[in-house]
Amino acid sequence: MIKIFARLVKFSGLCEEECIFCGAPIYSEDQGYFCNACLEHLKPHHPLEYRKLEYVSSYRVFGRYEGVLKSLILSAKFHANVSLARSLGKVISPYLWEYIKVINPDLITCPGVNIRRYWSRGFNHTEEMLRGAGVPFVKVFKRIGLGGISAGLSKEERLRAVKSHKLREEVIDLLEDKKVLIFDDVLTTGATITRLAELVLSVGASEVYAFFVAQAL
Numbered sequence: 001m002i003k004i005f006a007r008l009v010k011f012s013g014l015c016e017e018e019c020i021f022c023g024a025p026i027y028s029e030d031q032g033y034f035c036n037a038c039l040e041h042l043k044p045h046h047p048l049e050y051r052k053l054e055y056v057s058s059y060r061v062f063g064r065y066e067g068v069l070k071s072l073i074l075s076a077k078f079h080a081n082v083s084l085a086r087s088l089g090k091v092i093s094p095y096l097w098e099y100i101k102v103i104n105p106d107l108i109t110c111p112g113v114n115i116r117r118y119w120s121r122g123f124n125h126t127e128e129m130l131r132g133a134g135v136p137f138v139k140v141f142k143r144i145g146l147g148g149i150s151a152g153l154s155k156e157e158r159l160r161a162v163k164s165h166k167l168r169e170e171v172i173d174l175l176e177d178k179k180v181l182i183f184d185d186v187l188t189t190g191a192t193i194t195r196l197a198e199l200v201l202s203v204g205a206s207e208v209y210a211f212f213v214a215q216a217l
């Protein structure tokens with residue numbers, strides 16, 4: 001119903017933009033791609049329960065993996081929606097920058113997607129989020145096979161993460177004595193971030209920090 005109304009308003013020429021999540025009309029020019037109702041759901045959620053992640057000095061999470069935020073992440077990821085990924089990046093930008101200023105990393109990166117998926121979809125949603133947030137990053141990781149979703153036991157997750165993530169050979173020398181910030185979309189078991197942190201520390205990085213758009217559980 002809201003969508004139909006939004007279309008009518010749009011076609012009547014009363015407004016130019018519509019929310020890319022729910023289709024509602026956007027009246028203000030500076031709020032980007034989301035309507036006010038959706039933006040309300042995209043506020044950072046605090047407090048969240050923080051726990052110890054192996055090899056990670058500290059981390060921050062933007063919000064809970066539910067509602068609009070969850071839908072946006074899933075759409076950006078599985079529908080290869082570049083504008084969604086970038087606008088989400090724009091929304092979290094102030095919070096991500098706040099954390100960047102606190103930890104002052106030498107290098108910022110995000111997980112790779114496996115080649116087959118990259119080729120079929122043509123993009124990495126976490127890279128697009130970083131672009132949307134205006135955060136410069138270096139491609140440090142690559143994925144090999146075993147892509148896709150795993151919702152198994154944490155032990156299986158861990159094994160899968162170890163097998164599927166590698167460092168790109170060309171950046172290995174670059175990581176020595178570097179304070180690295182890894183940006184990822186969702187924190188679930190922590191298996192992936194632990195593996196990524198372990199990889200950069202194994203070639204001499206000094207510390208690893210992490211920022212997640214959302215936390216499940």
Ligand SMILES: [Zn+2]
Binds near residue numbers: 020021023024035039
């Ligand atoms: Zn909306």
